[in-house]
Every structure is written in C-alpha cells, then in structure tokens.
Amino acid sequence: MAETGSDTTKRKPSRIQQKNRKRVLEAALEVFSQHGYRGSTLDQIADTAGLSKPNILYYFSGKEEIHVTLLNRLMETWLDPLAHLDPSGDPMEELLAYTRRKLEMSRTYPRESRLFANEILQGAPRIAPHLESGLKPLVDEKCDLIQQWVDAGRIAAVNPRHLIMSIWSTTQHYADFEAQVRVLEPETDASWRAAGAHLETMFRKLLQP
Amino acid sequence: MAETGSDTTKRKPSRIQQKNRKRVLEAALEVFSQHGYRGSTLDQIADTAGLSKPNILYYFSGKEEIHVTLLNRLMETWLDPLAHLDPSGDPMEELLAYTRRKLEMSRTYPRESRLFANEILQGAPRIAPHLESGLKPLVDEKCDLIQQWVDAGRIAAVNPRHLIMSIWSTTQHYADFEAQVRVLEPETDASWRAAGAHLETMFRKLLQP
DNA sequence: TCGTGAGTTTACCAAATGGTAAAAAAGCAA
DNA sequence: TTGCTTTTTTACCATTTGGTAAACTCACGA
Incomplete structure (x- = not known):
C-alpha cells in the first residue's frame, strides 16, 4: 500500500x-x-x-484535515501560558504575568489568535471536543487555584472564571479586532505599549486585596 | 425602467x-x-x-448588497449606547451604565455582535469606510469627554481609548465567544448574571478616583 | 372582467471549488 | 546505470455557487 x-x-x-x-x-x-x-x-x-x-x-487528505491539524497544534500553544500559572508564586504577580504573556502572544501570534476566534465564532464545530477535554479541565483546575488565593485573602474577591475570561477577552481583542484598533489608534507600537500599561493597571486594581 | x-x-x-x-x-x-x-x-x-x-x-442586487445593508443598519444600533454617554451625568455612573448597556446588547443581539466580529476579524473589508466616518469621530469625541473627567479628578487616571476597548472586548466576549463560554460555564442565566457582577466590580475599581 | 405591473417560479449558466487518476519527474540505493 | 520509491504535474470531474432570462401568477384599479 x-x-x-x-x-x-x-x-x-x-x-x-x-x-x-x-x-x-x-x-x-x-x-x-x-x-x-x-x-x-x-x-x-x-x-x-x-x-x-x-x-x-x-x-x-483534504481541506478539513489541514484545518484540524492547525487547531490541534494551536491548542497546546494557546493553553501553555495558563498552564504555567504557578500555585507557589505570588498570586498578584502570577496573574499579572499571565496577562502579560497573553498580551504578548496576541502581538506575536495574531494569526493564531484569529484562527481560534474564527473557529469559536462559528460555534466551534471542529474544535468542540478539544475544548471539553483540553481547555475545560485546565480552566477548572486554575479556577480552583484562584479561588484558594481569594479564600486566603491574598487577592480581592473575584469570580475566577470571569477573571480568566476578562483576561482572555481584553488581551485577544488587540489581535482579533486589529482592524478596528488600528482605526482608533493608528500608531501600532504606541498602541501595544498603552495596552500593556492599561491592562496592568486594570487587573492590579481589580485584584488588590 | x-x-x-x-x-x-x-x-x-x-x-x-x-x-x-x-x-x-x-x-x-x-x-x-x-x-x-x-x-x-x-x-x-x-x-x-x-x-x-x-x-x-x-x-x-446581490449577496454583497445584503451584507452591506446589514452592516450599515448595525452600525447605528451598535454606536447608540456610546453616543448616549452623557457629559452632564456622573462619570462613574455613566461609564458603568454604558458597560451595562453594552453587556445587555451582547445578550439581546448576539447575532449582530458576531456579524460585526466576523467582519472585523477579516480585516473589515466591507465596513472600513464606516469605521473611519462613523465609529472613529464618535470615539474621539467620547475620549475627549472621558479625558476631561480624568483631568477633573472625577474618575481615576485611565487611557480613555483603552478603557473603551476594554469595555467592548469584555462585554462582546460573551456573545462572540459564546461557544467557549458555554463550555466553561454551562448555566447560561447564571453566567450572564455573574458576568454583569464581575464587570461592574472590575470597572468600578478601575475608575474609583 | 380585463389589463397592467408587481411579485414569483422554473430552467438555466459560467465560474469556482474540493477532489481524483494517472502519467511524468526526481531521488536514491544497488 | 538500473530499478524502485517518493514526489510533482497535467488533465480531469462532479458539485456548489452567485447570478440571469423569461415565463408565469397574482393583486387590483379602471
């Protein structure tokens, strides 16, 4: 054969x-x-x-196999920053570092971000299983961790799931909605710098105990 | 004829x-x-x-005309909440109310949100002119307003443009990435309620002078 | 009731698209 | 070089897609 x-x-x-x-x-x-x-x-x-x-x-073997291959490879890269949230580190610094890493990924890999966004936008038809088996367990685990930090009074009381979603949405926005961002703020470099400063401030205030 | x-x-x-x-x-x-x-x-x-x-x-007359018609109608609805940001109102309450309206729109009109997201994701090929002529002037105007509030010490120092983008990204996330949100938090009603509470807390803390 | 224009359907078409068969070319071990 | 496998090209094909022509139906005012 x-x-x-x-x-x-x-x-x-x-x-x-x-x-x-x-x-x-x-x-x-x-x-x-x-x-x-x-x-x-x-x-x-x-x-x-x-x-x-x-x-x-x-x-x-076909168009679909190419797409699925891309999505599968992407999932690992994509979850990596969250996986590195360290239970033994300082909560505030860990979460801010995670936010920084996420924003950096949006800047470095905007195409990957958009590929993912496209797939989710359309109802995740080809990646739904991976969301259940890969993303969900990891998020659940990290939500537990964040909840522990909250319970210990080391960060302010927040809903861990929605905190994570806030970090995702704000950081990915700069890659996924780049066409819109560019209209509002054409100076690309300055825009990324301001984004970093803004998100740092925002999440620091949110998490300050 | x-x-x-x-x-x-x-x-x-x-x-x-x-x-x-x-x-x-x-x-x-x-x-x-x-x-x-x-x-x-x-x-x-x-x-x-x-x-x-x-x-x-x-x-x-064709597929494109349908699409453009939809996008044009959408722009008005979409900008409406921002247009209603009232210079004479209380800054904190105005911005929180704006966030609430935006989140409410994501819940009520998820399809419109996704239509817009799809267009932007693909580089805004059919709506770019409207972004320049419709969205940009309005955002510029409201950024000036927010900057005045900041200068007057009525809210904390924030980058107005990135504040607005934060509000957009966090609220629209719940419509655009619904497929992903549903995986992480299947109880839809509870999810929307938690989202509202989370965003209220987050932006209140961010803007507190 | 008859005519006229608005609205709808049937039957198409050319181009684009995902995919295949098979021949041709390029490597490569002996 | 020879013979075999791997890779690439050429020539197709069936289906889908945006769009059109023209016949047909329907509402309604004179």
Whole structure:
C-alpha cells in the first residue's frame, strides 16, 4: 500500500515531507486566519504555499484535515501560558504575568489568535471536543487555584472564571479586532505599549486585596 | 425602467416589499453571523427566509448588497449606547451604565455582535469606510469627554481609548465567544448574571478616583 | 372582467471549488 | 546505470455557487 502522507500507519516522515507539510500549514494558517474555514480555498493555500493543489493533497487528505491539524497544534500553544500559572508564586504577580504573556502572544501570534476566534465564532464545530477535554479541565483546575488565593485573602474577591475570561477577552481583542484598533489608534507600537500599561493597571486594581 | 427593489431611484417601497426585504435581512443575519460572508450562501439565506433564491435577488442586487445593508443598519444600533454617554451625568455612573448597556446588547443581539466580529476579524473589508466616518469621530469625541473627567479628578487616571476597548472586548466576549463560554460555564442565566457582577466590580475599581 | 405591473417560479449558466487518476519527474540505493 | 520509491504535474470531474432570462401568477384599479 502506497503511503499517501496521512497517518493511518506510521513511517519515517522523510525530510522533504516534514518541510512541505510545514509549508502547507504555514500557508493554511495565513489563509484560514483571514477568511475562516469556509471562506478559504485550497487554491489560495496552494498559491500561498507555492505548491500545486494536488501536491497539497498528497500531504493532507483534504481541506478539513489541514484545518484540524492547525487547531490541534494551536491548542497546546494557546493553553501553555495558563498552564504555567504557578500555585507557589505570588498570586498578584502570577496573574499579572499571565496577562502579560497573553498580551504578548496576541502581538506575536495574531494569526493564531484569529484562527481560534474564527473557529469559536462559528460555534466551534471542529474544535468542540478539544475544548471539553483540553481547555475545560485546565480552566477548572486554575479556577480552583484562584479561588484558594481569594479564600486566603491574598487577592480581592473575584469570580475566577470571569477573571480568566476578562483576561482572555481584553488581551485577544488587540489581535482579533486589529482592524478596528488600528482605526482608533493608528500608531501600532504606541498602541501595544498603552495596552500593556492599561491592562496592568486594570487587573492590579481589580485584584488588590 | 422597472424598479428592481434596489436604491438607484426612490419609489414607494410597497408593503410587501418592506415585509420581504425584512425577511431576507433577518435570514441573512442568521446565516452571515454564523458562517461569515464567504462561508454563507444565497441558498442558505433563501431557505432560512422561506423564499426562492431568484426571489431574493429580486429584492437585493446581490449577496454583497445584503451584507452591506446589514452592516450599515448595525452600525447605528451598535454606536447608540456610546453616543448616549452623557457629559452632564456622573462619570462613574455613566461609564458603568454604558458597560451595562453594552453587556445587555451582547445578550439581546448576539447575532449582530458576531456579524460585526466576523467582519472585523477579516480585516473589515466591507465596513472600513464606516469605521473611519462613523465609529472613529464618535470615539474621539467620547475620549475627549472621558479625558476631561480624568483631568477633573472625577474618575481615576485611565487611557480613555483603552478603557473603551476594554469595555467592548469584555462585554462582546460573551456573545462572540459564546461557544467557549458555554463550555466553561454551562448555566447560561447564571453566567450572564455573574458576568454583569464581575464587570461592574472590575470597572468600578478601575475608575474609583 | 380585463389589463397592467408587481411579485414569483422554473430552467438555466459560467465560474469556482474540493477532489481524483494517472502519467511524468526526481531521488536514491544497488 | 538500473530499478524502485517518493514526489510533482497535467488533465480531469462532479458539485456548489452567485447570478440571469423569461415565463408565469397574482393583486387590483379602471
């Protein structure tokens, strides 16, 4: 049986396979993050990747597999900052550091942020299982941690779930709504700096016991 | 010249025209807000509206006109709460009331919120002019107002632009990322109540002089 | 009731799109 | 070089999609 590059059986990935799969995923990220799943075409991805459409389908079984692959890889990166919330650290500093990391990710990986936003906006049809199995347990765990900090009086009384959602929404806003932000504040560098200062102030005041 | 229902010349809209144009727009809102512009099809809109595709094209010149019409109508509704920020009111109460109105709109009109989010996510290709001509002047004006409140010491020192963006992002999050919110907190009613309380606390603390 | 224009349907079409078959080319071990 | 596998290209295809032409139906005033 000729291996088509899928994952039914495992073989050595071959240097050229790794390289081209990477090119496809990079191009797909560019395209999907801008137009959403249904708004993106294999031709666009092929053009962006500098490969032919059938060539792309030699590496991936179809459009959906490319999209799902991207989302799966993304989830790890995306949850990483929250996973690093340290129970043994200083609560205030941990949460502010988390906010900083999240904002930094929005600046560094805006396409990833938009890819995720697109998927959630459309009801998370292809990533719902991962939300249940990956995101939810982690959030539950960290909510417990934050609640302990609250109970111990080390930070002000807040709803942990909604605190986390506030951090997500405010930080991701700068990536997901970039087109709008740019209209209101065209100086990109200054905008990011002001955003960082603003969020630092806001969450510090919120959490001050 | 037979009027096709477009707007090249003005005639009396005829009761049935008004009714059916409304049906189309209602259906288009449902579809566009879920799949984005390119992900939505005229057939979907036609099915949802209970009309045939050519019938829809009797009332609108094409897919794009429907979308643009929706976005234009939306802009007014969307900016309305901000426009009502009253210079003569109490600063803290005005801003908290604005936040409440915004959250209420996310709950009442989630589809409109998602339609807007979709458009911005994709770089605002069809609404960019309106952002410049409609949103920007209003935001600039209200930023001046907030800055005056800050200068007068009536609220804490904040960056007005980023305050507004914080209010937008946190309130709209509950509509735009509903699929994710539901995973973390399945009890919808409780979620909205907790959101209201959380945002009230957060912005009150932020703005307390 | 008849005519006229508004509204609706049926039958299409050209382009775009996801995907496939198979031949051709490029690597590569012997 | 030879023979085999991996990779890439060329030529397609079926379906979907936005849109149109023209026939048809319906409401309603004269």
